[in-house]
Amino acid sequence: MIEVKGLHKHFGAIQAINGVDITIEKGEKIVIIGPSGCGKSTFLRCLNLLEQPTAGEIWFEGNMLNDGKSDVNKLRQKMGMVFQQFNLFPHKTIRENITLAPIKLKLMSVQQANDKATSLLSRIGLSDKAEVYPAQLSGGQQQRVAIVRALAMNPDVMLFDEPTSALDPEMVGEVLDVMKELAHEGMTMVVVTHEMGFAREVASRVLFMDSGKMVEQGTPQDIFDRPQCDRLRGFLAKVL
Amino acid sequence: MWQNFPQQLYDNIILNNRWQMYLSGLKNTLLLTLGAAVIGIVLGSLVAICKVYIKNKKKITPVDRALDFVCDVYLTIIRGTPMMVQVLIFCWIIFGSASIAMNFYAAMIAFGINSGAYVAEIVRAGINAVNIGQTEAGRSLGLTSAMTMRSIVLPQAIKNILPALANEAITLVKETAIVGYAAQQDITYAAATIRSRTYSPVPLLLIAVVYLLIVMLMTYGVNKLERRLAKSDRG
Numbered sequence: 146m147i148e149v150k151g152l153h154k155h156f157g158a159i160q161a162i163n164g165v166d167i168t169i170e171k172g173e174k175i176v177i178i179g180p181s182g183c184g185k186s187t188f189l190r191c192l193n194l195l196e197q198p199t200a201g202e203i204w205f206e207g208n209m210l211n212d213g214k215s216d217v218n219k220l221r222q223k224m225g226m227v228f229q230q231f232n233l234f235p236h237k238t239i240r241e242n243i244t245l246a247p248i249k250l251k252l253m254s255v256q257q258a259n260d261k262a263t264s265l266l267s268r269i270g271l272s273d274k275a276e277v278y279p280a281q282l283s284g285g286q287q288q289r290v291a292i293v294r295a296l297a298m299n300p301d302v303m304l305f306d307e308p309t310s311a312l313d314p315e316m317v318g319e320v321l322d323v324m325k326e327l328a329h330e331g332m333t334m335v336v337v338t339h340e341m342g343f344a345r346e347v348a349s350r351v352l353f354m355d356s357g358k359m360v361e362q363g364t365p366q367d368i369f370d371r372p373q374c375d376r377l378r379g380f381l382a383k384v385l
Numbered sequence: 386m387w388q389n390f391p392q393q394l395y396d397n398i399i400l401n402n403r404w405q406m407y408l409s410g411l412k413n414t415l416l417l418t419l420g421a422a423v424i425g426i427v428l429g430s431l432v433a434i435c436k437v438y439i440k441n442k443k444k445i446t447p448v449d450r451a452l453d454f455v456c457d458v459y460l461t462i463i464r465g466t467p468m469m470v471q472v473l474i475f476c477w478i479i480f481g482s483a484s485i486a487m488n489f490y491a492a493m494i495a496f497g498i499n500s501g502a503y504v505a506e507i508v509r510a511g512i513n514a515v516n517i518g519q520t521e522a523g524r525s526l527g528l529t530s531a532m533t534m535r536s537i538v539l540p541q542a543i544k545n546i547l548p549a550l551a552n553e554a555i556t557l558v559k560e561t562a563i564v565g566y567a568a569q570q571d572i573t574y575a576a577a578t579i580r581s582r583t584y585s586p587v588p589l590l591l592i593a594v595v596y597l598l599i600v601m602l603m604t605y606g607v608n609k610l611e612r613r614l615a616k617s618d619r620g
Contacts, residue, residue: 193525195524195525218524218527218528218529219527221524221525221527222527223527224525225525225526226521226525228518228522228525230516230518232516232518232521232522233522234519234522234523234537234541235541236540236541236544245526245536245537246523246526246527246528249528249532249536250527250528278616291522294526295525295526298527
């Protein structure tokens with residue numbers, strides 16, 4: 146579904162990503178872990194071209210995203226993204242946040258989009274918040290809305306960029322629960338996170354990144370119970 | 386100067402229907418401000434959006450570069466020379482061959498072009514102040530950059546911009562007072578004319594009060610609008 150070939154991303158002299166090759170199959174739940182600044186967020190942002198790769202190829206459903214010819218907007222419709230800072234639209238109500246893109250892009254009628262928003266909101270238990278503004282919600286509620294906002298587009302893959310890092314500890318659980326539910330429904334997911342418990346429980350494959358490279362990958366058992374390289378062992382010793 | 390003040394009030398306002406001069410001057414001041422504000426906001430927004438758009442573009446074409454250059458030249462010249470000089474150049478050189486009556490429109494355009502340069506910087510700062518995450522969220526949903534700008538960034542930017550824009554409009558009202566130098570009869574010109582006959586302090590004091598009232602009214606209106614726009618901020 147997603148194929149990355151020889152990905153490099155430089156910010157001036159800083160090499161954030163230094164040659165990454167990876168293939169992600171439909172239905173996989175990839176969790177990317179690694180120390181701060183290792184390039185895992187940058188890697189995720191390259192997947193939907195929020196960052197333009199310096200070199201390499203990103204393929205999504207048979208289209209090369211960064212060849213300068215593909216309709217990136219069209220392809221992004223199928224790649225939902227959830228951000229660390231939620232990034233809900235503060236001037237729109239919760240319902241409008243969810244329906245804005247499907248309506249603007251003429252994928253749904255207003256009626257269809259509203260129905261979709263209603264069912265998505267009831268799924269995360271926030272039906273009563275449809276007409277309020279994001280500032281009136283807690284961080285955990287905002288992030289759950291951000292997840293369903295992406296889901297409203299009926300994406301084929303969901304990208305999560307440290308979705309719980311900006312949350313108060315007691316709100317982390319409610320967001321992870323929504324993500325776990327999504328995983329059980331078979332959604333293809335790529336998740337950058339520091340939540341090792343989530344990685345262990347949900348991931349079909351865990352990738353360990355360091356200094357802009359994929360250093361080690363495997364099942365959660367491989368990574369957490371039988372780490373091979375020293376850097377991964379050192380990292381796990383600090384976070385577990 | 387202050388003897389017999391009630392008589393002076395009468396002489397400077399009522400006598401010879403002088404109040405009509407103030408009123409027609411006020412009308413010109415307001416028309417001039419309104420026209421210039423519209424030109425300024427349209428021109429300023431265009432320049433700001435051009436500059437932001439070019440700055441955020443991945444591949445910059447020669448056309449983009451030329452456009453950016455033109456915007457910079459405009460901003461530099463307009464902000465680097467006195468408004469009075471610009472108005473005089475417009476009225477007496479650029480539109481120099483037109484009739485004096487046309488100077489009203491020449492001045493309106495000059496004020497508008499001048500205001501546009503300041504509005505451009507205000508709008509640009511307002512757009513840049515909207516968190517980049519908002520643009521990213523819009524784009525990640527598949528919205529085009531134009532849709533993201535229109536539905537997500539600009540509505541939020543307007544909220545940031547409004548107080549500064551109101552200040553610019555208030556400045557504009559007051560600065561139109563120099564239009565007398567282009568032989569146009571605004572309210573300041575009316576007051577100066579009447580004073581030259583009566584040598585009284587009344588005309589200038591009167592129009593000072595009028596300007597003050599206009600500015601206070603505008604401030605009140607903007608405050609109301611701001612409160613309405615802040616509806617979504619309440620937690």
